[in-house]
Every structure is written in structure tokens, then in C-alpha cells.
Amino acid sequence: MECVFGMVGKGFALVVADSSAVNSILVHKSNEDKIMVLDSHKLMGASGEAGDRAQFTEYVQKNVALYQYRNGIPLTTKAAANFMRGELATALRKNPYMVNIVLAGYDRETGPSLYFIDYIATLHKVDKAAFGYGSYFALSMMDHHYHPNMTVDEALKLADQCIDEIRSRLVVAPQNFVIKIVDQDGAREHSWRRTTKD
């Protein structure tokens, strides 16, 4: 019942992910950080098979870092998204990665952007995205309340509305959520929404 969603606001992008690590009926931990900070201005929220998630996201992170050392400048968000899609597509017909990703980034020239990348290498540049059973609720809430150029407070209010909807309507809802934000000052953890202590 993993859930990752994100949205673009005015000069920033937000990614929210649940923090449960589950194995059949057992909750291993409820403070698992599924939003990786890819580089100074990129966030990658990933959901799916736990091993694939860790493997793929770390692999992408190291390749993004390598690009920066080789070329002296960081990858744009669009380039990183396309790189990820390419890797997923190459592995798809052999040994697919079962990972769904919401990539948020801030580029100096183009501002904030959000990309929806699913496990069969679909790539879409979007304003709002969501994965998991929670996406049914999150997308509906965002369809209703989202508008372009929201402020951080408005976006957080919308994120909270989505989280509340997921908590109340999903049968095995995740207990805790983490919210991360990326803007011109960089990518960072914003806050947590907890119902249980770690």
C-alpha cells in the first residue's frame, strides 16, 4: 500500500511519500525514507519492490554524480528523467526494475519540474503525479484543488488533504509520510506527518 505523490508550485516542487517498509503482514519500519536526494536540486520519490527501489535509485544517483564530475555541470532534471527512463526501458524486456518514480527538480533556466516515470518506462512531464493505491485518492484531491503557481503553504495544505484522504479511505493506510521540497535553494526534507512513533 505504498504511496508517492508530488506537485509543482510557484518556484518549487513537492514530493510526498509514505514511509512504511512492509513484508506481507509485518511492518518492518515506519520511518523508511523513500525520497532520495539525487543531487543538490533534484528529488526522486520511489515506490515499488524494495530491493529494486534501493538498487535503481542508488544507481541513478551515482551516475548523476559521475556526470557532474565528468562534465563540470549538473544534469538538468529533464536529462536525469530521460536517463532513468532509458535505464528502465533497457532492463524492461530482460530483468525489469519494479520501481515507480516521481522526479522533482529545479533548474535555474527552466524553474521547477515534475516527472512521472513508471516501472514500464513511461515518462511524462506533469504538474501533479501519484503512484500506488493512494493515487486514486491523491489524484482526485489534486484534480479538485490544484491550481498552477500555488504557494508553499497552499501546496502543503493540499498535500495534507491528500494524506488525510489516504489515511481515512485506504484500508491499510500507511502510518507516516515524509514531505520533501526542492526550490532554487536546493532539495531538502521539509517535514513528516506521523501517526506512530518510529
Added chain:
Amino acid sequence: MARYDRAITVFSPDGHLFQVEYALEAVRKGNAAVGVRGTDTIVLGVEKKSTVKLQDSRSVRKIVSLDDHIALACAGLKADARVLINRARIECQSHRLTVEDPVTVEYITRYIAGLQQKYTQSGGVRPFGLSTLIVGFDPYTGVPSLYQTDPSGTFSAWKANATGRNSNSMREFLEKNYKETSGQETIKLAIRALLEVVESGGKNIEVAVMTNEGLRQLDEAEIDAIVAEIEAEKAAAEAAKKAPAKET
């Protein structure tokens, strides 16, 4: 001897690997490079030949970052350097990926030296024609290190070293004048060593400083300022030497 220095690296009857020795010759013709280790700073300095007027000097970076905490300067065949640096950068990230830890300076030096050695013991290839100076801080202990590798694949740690053109003069200077320094003093010592063999001036030297915070490339103005300081100190020392002699 002539029969034992063909394209492949094989032993000569008296135990030489001529290709490796010729590679060392290539290094001796390369630009001068110096590295000095201080207590909290490590400085790399490289000679910049200023004969090319139309070249965009920003595209020729002689001191490169391998990772956040590791930098490299080299003397010799620059094209070979590009290949080695690329492999080292990949290894730095690969190490981070597999063991979730950044490389230590010794690890990456051993890797680069290992690569250079491989090419002295393979068929149909020639050794890399460069010696490298690798600097960095250990990610856990914060201890600064300076290592040198050469075309034969040997490596060792140094307090201060030089390679490339006139490296012997620079090394002699460093042996005479080395002492434990920190911060600005380390930078001055490195530049003084380089000035022994290079024309004075900010546009003939490239200097980078590695601290715990990372690598910082000094710009021309900064280097000129330090060079001016050094010249002033030299002039003062000369004047002091001459003055008492006059008295007697």
C-alpha cells in the same frame, strides 16, 4: 638493446622495461606539477604554458576533481590522463555504490596505479605516459594525504613532491625548505617551489587548494597576489643578506 624496446613491454636482458622507462621520459617532458601537504590543507600546482594565445584557457583544466574530497594533477600525455581520470571517477562512484562509503585517497591511488601497471603487462598496449599527484582528505579521520603514481604502476605517499619538467630542482627545493605548514603557508610553499622552474606570474601557474570543505581553484588575481608576496619576501631576504655584509 634496440631489439627490446618494440611496441610491447617485455624485459630486456639486463632487467629493464624500456617502454616503461620511455614513458617516464614522456613524463619528464610534461609540464611541471607540484603537490604539498599541510596539516589542514593540501595544495596542487601545475605549470601552464602560455604560448597558446588563441586557446580558451578555461577548457584546459589541469587539476581535476575525482570526487568531492579527492583531486588529481598530472604530468605527461594529457590524452592518457583523460582516460585514467575517467576510469578513476567511475571507480569513485562505483565504490560509493557498492559499499556506501566514499573512497579513501589510498584506495583510489592504488586503483589508478593498478591500472597503470596493467598496461605494462598486457599484449599490444603501451603504458600510460603520465605520473599523477593525488590529494585528498580521508573521509573518516580527516587526515590529509598526497600520493604519487608513475607509469610503472608504483605509488607512494609524500609530504611534498613534484613531477614533470625540472621536477628534480623542485624536489630539491622542497627537501631544503619543507616544514609542517597550514593554510596560506602551504599554498605559498607550493607556489615557491613551482616558481623555481616556471616563469613568474598568475597566468603561468594553475593552483588548487584542497581543504576539508573541498577543492578550490585559485583565480589569477589570487595567484598574482601570492606571487607578489613571495617576491617581496625574497627581496627582503636578499636585502637583509646584503646589509650586514656592507657593515663589516
